[in-house]
Amino acid sequence: MKAALICLVAIVHREALRFVSQRGRFLAAIVRPLVWLIVFAAGFRAALGLSIQPPYQTYITYEIYIVPGLCGMIQLFSGMQSSLSLVYDREMGSMRLLLTSPIPRWWLLFCKLFASTAISIFQVYTFLAIAALTGIGFSPAGYLAILPALIVNGLMLGALGLLLSSTIRQLENFAGVMNFVIFPMFFLSTALYPLWKMAEASTILRDICAFNPFSHGVELIRFALYGQVDWMALLWVLLAFAIFLSGSLWGYDPSRSMVRRKA
Amino acid sequence: MTSGLDVRGITHRYGKKTALNDIGFSLDKGLFCALLGPNGAGKSTLFSILTRLFVPDAGEVMVDGHSLAREPGKALARIGVVFQQPTLDLDLTVRRNLKYFAALHGLAGKDADRRIETSLEQVNMAERAAEKVRALNGGHRRRMEIARALLHGPAVLLLDEPTVGLDAETRSSITGHVHNLASEQGLTVLWATHLVDEVRGSDHLVVLHRGKIHANGNAAEIAGDVSLQTRFLEMTGGGK
Structure with missing residues (x-):
């Protein structure tokens, strides 16, 4: 038990050190959603009318609408970036070092997941603080209430990254992750438009959005910002987390894993 | 036996x-x-x-x-392992690298510090503990990996x-x-x-x-x- 905790602290600490040393990564993680918030949302405000829908009780500006989606975006990028770092770790051999630890492998992978979630939450709060400075703020209780939502969403996206890292064999393939995972997940979700707006364009697109676990992660954050729980979204995110995690544990199983294939 | x-x-x-x-x-x-x-x-x-x-x-x-x-x-x-490929964090110090490894074996605190000192002395690298791995030459990196492999007393x-x-x-x-x-x-x-x-x-x-x-x-x-x-x-x- 004690050994497991020591291991967790060390892995989180190492990931945090690595994150701090990569200032560019932090800067990109914060600037990206801010550009969306300040430039994209400003342009869209005029074009897009939003009706009153839960959890909102009054008309809101588009900037307010996309903040939860941008929080999700930060976590999406962060989760994928940590999967990139896992592929890098594997190419550089430090993954081997990790996997030869006598601590059970599922716990080691969970520690990695926990570390990447913690880092993504730190980024989200930094973004929210800057957004608040530009006048796009929420209630203090809302900021607190999104913490559990961010944890669940971060774990779900981190597990997806872990699953991808067990199947991606080389760093070059990461561009594919960008095209085939990050972009579709983000654009085909409720991050930028509500479901009914999507339905106006196409019912198929609407159905894809409703199926996308990232949509549910975003809705979970959106409701939490107003002190509410979207139970359906929570269930959906937990289900996706369970599926992604089992997939990655399967991928890292020594008896049939990717490491079995000769590198 | x-x-x-x-x-x-x-x-x-x-x-x-x-x-x-x-x-x-x-x-x-x-x-x-x-x-x-x-x-x-x-x-x-x-x-x-x-x-x-x-x-x-x-x-x-x-x-x-x-x-x-x-x-x-x-x-x-x-088991202690020294892999063919170097598996060190180049931007961390020698001691940080060893501490991370010790933790992967459930070792921390004074016990870990003592083991790190002993194993570095064994490979004549005690005075390099605070240096970043990037500053070490290939031979010293290898010695350090051997020291690391022996930390948990395999x-x-x-x-x-x-x-x-x-x-x-x-x-x-x-x-x-x-x-x-x-x-x-x-x-x-x-x-x-x-x-x-x-x-x-x-x-x-x-x-x-x-x-x-x-x-x-x-x-x-x-x-x-x-x-x-x-x-x-x-x-x-x-x-x-």
Whole structure:
């Protein structure tokens, strides 16, 4: 038990050190959603009318609408970036070092997941603080209430990254992750438009959005910002987390894993 | 007496290609064993299996009396590994790197600090503890990886071609150091290499070629009346 905790602290600490040393990564993680918030949302405000829908009780500006989606975006990028770092770790051999630890492998992978979630939450709060400075703020209780939502969403996206890292064999393939995972997940979700707006364009697109676990992660954050729980979204995110995690544990199983294939 | 490392009937395939075919040998405690084989002989596959990176299709590995398949935690805790590829965090200090590794073995606090000091002293690197790994040369990085592999007090030390890319002097000093670890501290050492000159006459020798064991015994006896180099080339078809 004690050994497991020591291991967790060390892995989180190492990931945090690595994150701090990569200032560019932090800067990109914060600037990206801010550009969306300040430039994209400003342009869209005029074009897009939003009706009153839960959890909102009054008309809101588009900037307010996309903040939860941008929080999700930060976590999406962060989760994928940590999967990139896992592929890098594997190419550089430090993954081997990790996997030869006598601590059970599922716990080691969970520690990695926990570390990447913690880092993504730190980024989200930094973004929210800057957004608040530009006048796009929420209630203090809302900021607190999104913490559990961010944890669940971060774990779900981190597990997806872990699953991808067990199947991606080389760093070059990461561009594919960008095209085939990050972009579709983000654009085909409720991050930028509500479901009914999507339905106006196409019912198929609407159905894809409703199926996308990232949509549910975003809705979970959106409701939490107003002190509410979207139970359906929570269930959906937990289900996706369970599926992604089992997939990655399967991928890292020594008896049939990717490491079995000769590198 | 239980042997340090017991490898029994290991067979492993990549698709249709048999990488290892019924590999078996047993190493007593305190024995230095050179695993000699040309490139592609199956040494790295065997190392991946010994470190439980993956599970073989057949066979069993016993580490200091613990089965790697049935008690992976206990068996892995008894193994120290130096991989062929360097596995250090270049931007962290020597001490930070070692602390991270200690934590992966559940060691922290004063106990970890004490072990780090001792193992660095053993490789004459105590004064480099606060330096970033990036500032160290290849030889020192390798020494540090050996120190790291010994931190948790293993019974078996596995080294996969640890002298690759090092100059002759550093190579000989590291080879000498690890020989001493076996004879003085009773560590069982498995040293994979394709360089015959790293093998001493008194070493135990296992020759691996195309996934099969071609010789298993005392190096001097295997060489017989010719040099080990000549004998090795005979066994492996002159490297063809």
